[in-house]
Amino acid sequence: MPCPRAGKVGILSFVKRLLSSLPDPRVRRSLGASVADGALWALMYGFSEYFILPFALFFGANALQTSLVQGMGQLGVAIAQLVGATLVARYARRRRLSRITVAFHAASWAAVFLAAALTGNPWTIVVFYSLGLFVANLSSPGWLSWMNDLVPMGIRGSFWGKRNLILGLVQFVSIALAGLALRAAQPRGQTLLAFGILFGLASLCRGGGVVALGLQHEPAMEREAPGTRQGFLAFLSGLPGNNLGRFVLFSVLTTFSVNLMGPVLPVYLLKSLGLDYFSYTVVTMVSMVLSFLAMGYWGPLTDRYGNRRILRVSSAMLFVFPLGWIISRSVPTMLAFQVLAGFVWAGVNLSTTNYLFDSVERPRMASTMANYNALNNICAFAGSLSGGILATAVAGLDLPFLAPRNLEIIFALSATLRLLVYLTLGKGFKEVREVEPSPSVRALYIYGPFIKVTDFLRALGARDKDGGSSPGP
Numbered sequence: 001m002p003c004p005r006a007g008k009v010g011i012l013s014f015v016k017r018l019l020s021s022l023p024d025p026r027v028r029r030s031l032g033a034s035v036a037d038g039a040l041w042a043l044m045y046g047f048s049e050y051f052i053l054p055f056a057l058f059f060g061a062n063a064l065q066t067s068l069v070q071g072m073g074q075l076g077v078a079i080a081q082l083v084g085a086t087l088v089a090r091y092a093r094r095r096r097l098s099r100i101t102v103a104f105h106a107a108s109w110a111a112v113f114l115a116a117a118l119t120g121n122p123w124t125i126v127v128f129y130s131l132g133l134f135v136a137n138l139s140s141p142g143w144l145s146w147m148n149d150l151v152p153m154g155i156r157g158s159f160w161g162k163r164n165l166i167l168g169l170v171q172f173v174s175i176a177l178a179g180l181a182l183r184a185a186q187p188r189g190q191t192l193l194a195f196g197i198l199f200g201l202a203s204l205c206r207g208g209g210v211v212a213l214g215l216q217h218e219p220a221m222e223r224e225a226p227g228t229r230q231g232f233l234a235f236l237s238g239l240p241g242n243n244l245g246r247f248v249l250f251s252v253l254t255t256f257s258v259n260l261m262g263p264v265l266p267v268y269l270l271k272s273l274g275l276d277y278f279s280y281t282v283v284t285m286v287s288m289v290l291s292f293l294a295m296g297y298w299g300p301l302t303d304r305y306g307n308r309r310i311l312r313v314s315s316a317m318l319f320v321f322p323l324g325w326i327i328s329r330s331v332p333t334m335l336a337f338q339v340l341a342g343f344v345w346a347g348v349n350l351s352t353t354n355y356l357f358d359s360v361e362r363p364r365m366a367s368t369m370a371n372y373n374a375l376n377n378i379c380a381f382a383g384s385l386s387g388g389i390l391a392t393a394v395a396g397l398d399l400p401f402l403a404p405r406n407l408e409i410i411f412a413l414s415a416t417l418r419l420l421v422y423l424t425l426g427k428g429f430k431e432v433r434e435v436e437p438s439p440s441v442r443a444l445y446i447y448g449p450f451i452k453v454t455d456f457l458r459a460l461g462a463r464d465k466d467g468g469s470s471p472g473p
Helices: 009-020 026-046 047-057 064-091 094-119 122-150 152-186 190-212 232-238 243-261 263-274 277-305 307-315 320-327 331-359 362-394 408-425 441-467
Strands: none
Touching: 026 047, 026 122, 026 152, 026 190, 047 064, 047 094, 047 122, 047 190, 047 263, 047 277, 064 094, 064 122, 064 263, 064 307, 064 362, 094 122, 094 190, 122 362, 152 190, 152 277, 152 441, 190 441, 232 362, 243 331, 243 362, 243 408, 277 307, 277 331, 277 441, 307 320, 307 331, 307 441, 320 331, 320 408, 362 408
16 A cells, blocks of 8 residues: 655544544544543553563562563453453443553552552562553453444554554653653662652553543443353363464464563563663664554555465564574664564564454454453463573573573573464464455565655655645645
């Protein structure tokens, strides 16, 4: 698809044009409010959740404790998904439940900071961070069902791609500001004060989501017929025998292999390589921000060529990125790998979510998404915990050719498992809707991005030549 002219059609105006084509004004207003809700969440994430592991390290957390900060949060999310599916099936009040849990999540950030600051104990971070994620995700199955009802199938890729692009830009700003604040505070001995201000801002931003959710229309929920709701154990037992189940196995085992290195990466960058807070922020932020930016590229492609094709093309590259951490010792090299990683992860994350939306019937959306998210987070927890245990085990090995703590061993294991999952399970599921024939991998990875960039630069030059741009679409 051609890139819209810079200036005449910016990101926000593109979203407005996309939503203006929808006939129902309630849907247009609701999806606009959903973008605002996402932006407030992105501010919260950039000010606090992105720095939760450095916050734990500030209080002396070791590799096992950092793995538990992340891992217990993932386990809490898994349990919350199952409990949340039961709540939404029983009460069918998706908006009300979402607003209650978001308000609690906002308050939890104040609790995380105050408990750690008053006690100096990193275990309090594990407890309150996990509790906040648990309550926040009680509404996740209902929210996904709600959004699936609101977003028409024909624009899912475009809408979620552009929404996530906006979230990425907001995250970029908030993470950069937070990183600069921590960098300025560190030599002055005011790091704790900086964390306190950032976590306070996070609490306020998350609380603003309560208002944004209240502006969204909630369609009547289609409930599953009595006695037909699939429980978690039944969901597990049916995985190998159907197309969706084979996709789920591929997805959750990829999650396990990725999370092996998730909680140890901050330890590697901050402790083994000695990066300061700002360098750590820049290096780790690039992938995330590029991921959101690239969703604007992958989104229309998933609509045209199918989510399976984009998932296969993008996930084939995942094993490369742990190897990048092994060979990278300078910030510029890390940044180069992170740019590619962000581009690839955009395709993986967007096509995974949309494949689930396309594969599940509306009445079963909440329960199926709850079961999937629970299993996915259990695998993430298992990966994080395994990574922490392995990090403790390899730290004492005498391997002078590796960085202190020998965490490159875990990176190599993660890369191997990612490749094995792709080779053994990547072909096990099929596309579930009619799509256009896909171009080659070279076209998707090289020609397509090149055309996007050149179109953008050409449009930018045209805008400057015209002396600026008019507001709006």
